[in-house]
Amino acid sequence: MIKYLFKTVWHFDAPPQKVWELIKDARSMPEWWPGVKRFEILSKEQEMLQGCRIQTAVKGLTGDLNFELEITKAVPFGEIVMQSRGDLTGQGVWTLTADNGNTISTYIWEVSTTGRLMNFLGFVFKPLFIWNHNRVMKAGYTALKKRL
Template sequence: MGTAGGRCNSYALTTLWQLDAPLEAVWEAIVHAERWPDWWAGVERVVMLERGDLIGLGARHRYTWKSRLPYRLTFDTRVTRVEPLCLLEGRVEGELEGIGRWRFARAAQLTQVRFDWRVHTTRWWMNLLAPLARPVFRWNHDALMRAGGIGLARYLEARSGDA
């Protein structure tokens, strides 16, 4: 994990998932974030604040995540870019701030999903601990994302593989 912008409370994280599932089904599962708590361990709640246009551009959601560590994070996203079946991007504000970007592709009969997370923390205690706790925060993020990949595969009744 690198730092984004050179600040010790900034994170540049990338997650790769590969699923033996149709691209369309994977896209639908990710686009409908309000259903994530049904299959993604760690996502406690997703509330739709604004629906957005027909393809979801402008949609706003509030997420509450329960990590493996003893804390929760809440933040809002606004979808800022949609390329159906290819790309979904959003601006994040709240206890995390920055950009999240999902990329989707088909390769070798698998759907590949890449999630890039370029955020910084805003909670005072996380910023205070960041110089020492970065490896733990990264481990926590990776555990949540691993749970997401496993949960999505189960939800779609698909085989998953680590990318």
């Protein structure tokens, strides 16, 4: 397995409550976030709440990355902690911090690849995979800013 540690920091000219309202409606993510192909909530609750399971597909460089997220902690307007299983295994922590009426969004994504091809190619192409991750995250940031 190849390990990756990503830290993404976004700044929004909106309070955490407004940002939270958009990200907690996870079902709509494929509509506005380029690169996110599937974000299907499998749980009875149709919001990103503790215990929620989400089937996810993200466009990768060698094909789609398919993984399931399980939310292990959800603090309204503040933090979501997710465990990932599938093509990516690990943990993501998304925090929203108030900053003078604005929001600082920090996403820490610590995962390992499980697929043979991704692991084989990761030894050589890891910088390219990191670039792709950053590209997808930047597209999400741009789209989320427009929605705010």
